[in-house]
Amino acid sequence: MYGIFTNRTAMKTFETALNLIQKQDRLWLLGWMAGMAIVWTWDYFFLNAPALRLIESAFLNTGLVSLLAVFFALLWSWPAAVTLHFIESKRPVYMSVIFFLNIVRSVPQILGVLIGYTVLTVLIERELLESSDAKLWAMALVISFVVFLELLDSLRERIRWFQRSDFYPAMLVSGVSESRIIQYDILWKNSRSHIINKLIAMFGTAVFLQCSIDFIISVGLSTEVSSQNFPATLGSLLAKMDSKKDILAIGNSLFNPEYIPRLFTTHLQGITVAFLIVFSLLSIYMINRVFALRKRL
Amino acid sequence: MKNKLLEHGYSVAAVGFVLFFFSWALRTPAYSVQYPSDPLLNKLTKIDSLHPEKPLHRALLKESLDSFYPDQSARNDSLIDALIQWRRDTYMAAIKSARMDREWSWNRFNDLAAMYSTFIVAFTIVTALIYFGSPALGLYQFIRYNRVCPPDARQWCEACRIVFKKIPGNRSHAFRRIASLKLKWFLKSIAYAVLFSPAYVVAYSFKTNFEKDSMVFLIALGFGTNGLLITSAYKCFSILTSESRKGYVETARAKGLSADYDHLPMRALLQPGKYFSNHVAGHIYKQAVFQYRPALKELASFVVTGLIIIEMALNIQGHLGYELLKSVLYRNWDVVMVIIFGIFLLIKLTEAAADVWHFHESNRYENV
Amino acid sequence: MTSYDIEIASSERHLVRIRDFHIRPNAVTFLLGESGIGKTLIAKALYGLLDRSGLTVSINDMEYSAYVASPEVNTLQRNGFFVFQEPSSHFHPLLTIGEQIREASLQETADEREIAEHLWNGASIESLLNIYPKPFRPSGGEKQRFLLVMAFKKIKTFLRHADAKDALFIFDEPTGSLDNFYRDRFLNFLFACYRQKSFTALIITHDYSMITEIHRRHSDLVPKIDFTEMSNENGQQILTSFAPKTYTHWLSGQKVLSKASNEAPELLRLASGINIFGRRLSFHRSPDDPDEVPLILRAGEWVYLKAPSGVGKTTIAKIIAGLMPAQSIDLQFERKPAPAISMRSEWKKIWGRTLTMVFQHADEALNQQANVADALKGLPPSLNQENVWQHIQTMYGADIEKKFLKQKIAHLSGGQKQRLNLLRALLLNAKIVLLDEPLNGLDFQSLSTVIERLRQKSEAGTGLVVISHNEEIFDALIPKENIYFLKSV
Incomplete structure (x- = not known):
């Protein structure tokens, strides 16, 4: 195993690679993808085909819902930030919107998602929401409402920051239109990195919330809000009885090391799902962190 | 500061009002027992002491029915099944309704x-x-x-080079170094996995x-x-x-x-x-x-x-x-609303406390 | 002679590359030149304070960490001090001023009284020592002087210890927030100390009028003072010795502008006595004159508004521009009352058309992430690109290349940024231009270009209101009748 280091160049390369991992967000992205690819390849050979297909679709659904949620969140917060800026002089309207937003901010995210999912269940029961695509979009919509405030706050913080400096008044007295200053100069030109950084963080939150809520409603007293109604995601897959047994095996193998090899064969389904969730959350966090350090945010 | 606290108060009131409204709007009509239309089944449901779920009761009932209606064993079986099903449904509905309609005790x-x-x-x-x-x-x-001092990776490389005699050094020390680094990385990755799980x-x-x-x-x-x-x-x-x-x-x-x-x-x-x-x-x-x-x-x-x-x-x-x-x-909306309100209140109280604390701390630096 | 070769690069580009930067030991070196071409970076590198993350630095072909660890640098640091520019960001917000000027190597308090005496002209600083630094209190000028107090404490210690040989004192724009009076007191005190025992000092500035002051009052030290000008040519920094005569000759060659006739249309009238933040601001003909006069600007005229720093010159400019509210204000544009500050839509018709303002920090006033062409877009009325190019050429020289338009503003030098900041205002057909420190960050060459362009603009009928601590230059340009003194009660 140490063989690769006997060569000086190889070791240099190894050092540079480690250095890069610490510094480069793109490498973390690559690492994430590579991790996924390795797991997939392993599963391809050692996991039964139906289970693999289930995991694939669950992973894609989770990714898709989270991506959509982030996209929707951007879609809400940009116009909201601009509008809030323009109605700031209309005190009563502005104050009531802010009052409302502050209330929404104080509602724990999981409660928001739970309320949203309850509404979705009602819609599904009344057969207003049938196709699985529509369900995915609706799930994303619910999550986006819960997370978008974070981005809105950060956009407003950016606008306020530039308003406090000479940047904003200097453009204003040059006759540049306010909308251009806010949207082009402040948000587009000067806040893109901040927005991307926030979006990455929100993507992580979206994955986490979605897995959690799906896990909860699948594992919960599944009488009426049945997980069967929602498309399979990593969370609901993890809640399945056999996946839970697989996870229990992790704890088991910590105390009985001879049990470890079985984790990668017998208990593959649960382990894969758990790994996908945890490794994705870790990678997203790392990408976010390194990105922020690189851009000096 | 006063305004901030007032805002917290108002939002608690507003949320309380909205939740109260919802629990009122979502209340469910009172529950009443629905009896089956089959006359025999209907009669059986009225016998309070009969618990056909219990094997003994079931066997006794089956025997009595068989003696009353011989040659209709299949019908008798399905009658008992229907009775059990009815009792189960009624029981569940009663529990549910008891939860829903039970006065706040x-x-x-x-x-x-x-x-x-x-x-x-x-x-x-x-x-x-x-x-x-x-x-x-x-x-x-x-x-x-x-820190600019050698990170773990470099120490690892150095130890490896000593082990392979590329550079001079104490080999047993290097082995120990490698082992401790491995243990450190293992523990670290477990810690990371737990923190992110x-x-x-x-x-x-x-x-x-x-x-x-x-x-x-x-x-x-x-x-x-x-x-x-x-x-x-x-x-x-x-x-x-x-x-x-x-x-x-x-x-x-x-x-x-x-x-x-x-x-x-x-x-x-x-x-x-x-x-x-x-x-x-x-x-x-x-x-x-x-x-x-x-x-x-x-x-x-x-x-x-x-x-x-x-x-x-x-x-x-x-x-x-x-x-x-x-x-x-179970769609017990009033309980849901009470719990949500309780949680909201807890968060608002924490926020208010944080505001007061921050206000006092910042005041120290306000030169007043 | 101590000579330095310095190279500083980020992962993307070369930031600084200079050869043979001479700092004469035990002499005072003035490093002049436009801002933003790496003067501060060089000074920090020399003093061993550069934040290495993301930068590759080498000094005299030595790796930076080795340079910083060398005993010579340690001695310089131990005995010396570094006064950074922008004083407001250089105080810890949660420690009192007193704590901060008595920290670490500054614990000794013996000399504080004498230093304060000089820098505050005898006023007491006791009340300031127990306060926490806030954006407006102490004022920018006071914060600047507290940074100087720290430096002078180290200088005094250095003077007392006969065995202390090497010390490097770096002053980065030490007078940026000081008016001429306090600037001269600082120079006086510095040279008084220097006369007791010489030390090495590097003073970074673009205040060329210091040259006149040195020649007037400290001519005995002229042999001990070097003026070096740094300029930027094709990404390579060049150091040249700056002959003080270049400046003094140019200054004496400036003709006073003529006062506009009384028939010239009145563009702006602001009655004296503006209430803001519980203070009353008034205009006077001279500092000692108790009589108040209204501020009047006519077409084709320059008006110069003077005051010690911290009185509220920028505040007045912002009030005129409709960016700041004030009580009891009587402001007229072209003999019509200006709209109330809350009438945003009315002001939007004025901004960029009747009036515009050039803010003092080009770094803040321009969108650093945009390119040069973007910065000149979105202005009313939409400008003809050919026309814009001609203006750029008059501001940056005829040999400027078209690719300049595509350059990211963040990568321009400070002088280029400031000229762009001015150019944006000059391109507009505004009748009134408010100029807040228009010569900030300019080297001598571009300073004269800017003055020329402003002269042309006023000849075309525009009225200019100037706020500047560069009194020497504007006193030479603007007729006495157009100079107003701002007082605050």
């Missing part, structure tokens, strides 16, 4: 109040642990980030049944999983990093304060005040902690999210989150 209120207080205790402990733990962890990350992944690795009295377990999960600790630590880390680029740090260095992170003793991290004598880290930390204070507000809502996820996902009986989930599933 002291007992019920006490149950909820007990769950709520348990929740508050868990919430307070977890919030405090994370709130005071994350600056220390963030500072630890910050100091490590600023959703609570239910960690919890189900250890057990499948979660009892009412698993408070310590709940707190440990709330503190260490769901990425809560690591994200708040990261928040501190980024405040520290951006503060370290500020002008006052440069001036402090010109005054002769040290900026050498390689020889900064890590034990200072364990002191409550994190006092670094003659080092810029002290200056940076002081300002960072001040800026981190308002984060207590958002932390409150994240901690609640984490705890509720744990209680719901692990089905911890007798805990607020589980009760909430159960009530949502």
Whole structure:
């Protein structure tokens, strides 16, 4: 195993690679993808085909819902930030919107998602929401409402920051239109990195919330809000009885090391799902962190 | 300050009103027993002492029916099945309706109040642990980030080169070094995996049944999983990093304060005040902690999210989150609204407390 | 002679590359030149304070960490001090001023009284020592002087210790927030100390009028003073010795502008006596004159508004521009009352058309992430690109290349940024231009270009209101009747 280091160049390369991992967000992205690819390849050979297909679709659904949620969140917060800026002089309207937003901010995210999912269940029961695509979009919509405030706050913080400096008044007295200053100069030109950084963080939150809520409603007293109604995601897959047994095996193998090899064969389904969730959350966090350090945010 | 507190008060009132309205609007009509139309079945349902679920009762009933209606054994069987089904349905409906229609009794209120207080205790402990733990962890990350001394990877390479006699050195020492590094990385990756895992992944690795009295377990999960600790630590880390680029740090260095992170003793991290004598880290930390204070507000809502996820996902009986989930599933809207209101109140109180605290702390620096 | 070769690069580009930077030991070196071409970076590198993350630094072909660890640098640091520019960001917000000027190597308090005496002209600083630094209190000028107090404490210690040989004192724009009176007191005190025992000092500035002051009052030290000008040519920094005569000759060659006739249309009238933040601001003909006069600007005229720093010159400009509210204000544009500050839509018709303002920090006033062409877009009325190019050529020289338009503003030098900041205002057909420190960050060459362009603009009928601490230059340009003194009660 140490063989690769006997060569000086190889070791240099190894050092540079480690250095890069610490510094480069793109490498973390690559690492994430590579991790996924390795797991997939392993599963391809050692996991039964139906289970693999289930995991694939669950992973894609989770990714898709989270991506959509982030996209929707951007879609809400940009116009909201601009509008809030323009109605700031209309005190009563502005104050009531802010009052409302502050209330929404104080509602724990999981409660928001739970309320949203309850509404979705009602819609599904009344057969207003049938196709699985529509369900995915609706799930994303619910999550986006819960997370978008974070981005809105950060956009407003950016606008306020530039308003406090000479940047904003200097453009204003040059006759540049306010909308251009806010949207082009402040948000587009000067806040893109901040927005991307926030979006990455929100993507992580979206994955986490979605897995959690799906896990909860699948594992919960599944009488009426049945997980069967929602498309399979990593969370609901993890809640399945056999996946839970697989996870229990992790704890088991910590105390009985001879049990470890079985984790990668017998208990593959649960382990894969758990790994996908945890490794994705870790990678997203790392990408976010390194990105922020690189851009000096 | 007064305005802020008033706003908190108003929002509690507004939310209370909205929730009350919903629980009123979503109330369900009173429940009445529906009797089957089959006359024989109808008669059987009226016999209170008959429990056909019990094998003995079932056998007796079957025998009596067979003796009354011989040659209709199949019909008798299905009659008994239908009776059992009816009793089960009626029972479930009764339970449900009992939950829904039951007047707010002291007992019920006490149950909820007990769950709520348990929740508050868990919430307070977890919030405090994370709130005071994350600056220390963030500072630890910050100091490590600023160190220029050989990182672990380089030490590993060096030890490997000694082992393979590429450079001179003590080989047994190098072996030990490699082993300890391996152990360190292993523990570190486990710690990272736990910190980023959703609570239910960690919890189900250890057990499948979660009892009412698993408070310590709940707190440990709330503190260490769901990425809560690591994200708040990261928040501190980024405040520290951006503060370290500020002008006052440069001036402090010109005054002769040290900026050498390689020889900064890590034990200072364990002191409550994190006092670094003659080092810029002290200056940076002081300002960072001040800026981190308002984060207590958002932390409150994240901690609640984490705890509720744990209680719901692990089905911890007798805990607020589980009760909430159960009530949502049974559509007991009034209980749902009361619990949501209780949680909202808890967060608002924390926010108000954080506002007051921050106001007083900042006032110290207002030159008044 | 101590000579330095310095190279500083980020992962993307070369930031600084200079050869043979001479700093004469035990002499005072003035490093002049436009801002933003790396003067501060060089000074920090020399003093061993550069934040290495993301930068590759080498000094005299030595790796930076080795340079910083060398005993010579340690001695310089131990005995010396570094006064950074932008004083407000250089105080810890949660420590009192007193704590901060008595920290680490500054613990000794013996000399504080004498230093304060000089820098505050005898006024007491006791009340300031127990306060926490806030954006407006102490004022920018006071904060600047507290940074100088720290430096002078080290200088005094150095003077007392006969065995202390090497010390490097770096002053980065030490007078940026000081008016001429306090600037001269600082120079006086510095040279008084220097006369007791010489030390090495590097003073970074773009205040060329210091040259006149030195020749007037400290001519005995002229042999001990070097003036070096740094300029930027194709990404390579060049150091040249600056002959003080270049400046003094140019200054004496400036003709006073003529006062506009009384028939010239009145563009702006602001009655004296503006209430803001519980203070009353008034206009006077001279500092000692108790009589108040209204501020009047006619077409084709320059008006110069003078005051010690911290009185509220920028505040007045912002009030005129409709960016700041004030009580009891009587403001007229072209003999019509200006709209109330809350009437945003009315002001939007004025901004960029009747009136515009050039803010003092080009770094803040321009969108650093945009390119040069973007910065000149979105202005009313939409400008003809050919026309814009001609204006750029008059501001940056005829040999400027078209690719300049595509350059990111963040990568321009400070002088280029400031000229762009001015150009944006000059391109507009505004009748009134408010100029807040228009010569900030300019080197001598571009300073004269800017003055020329402003002269042309006023000849075309525009009225200019100037706020500047560069009194020497504007006193030479603007007729006495157009100079107003701002007082605050």
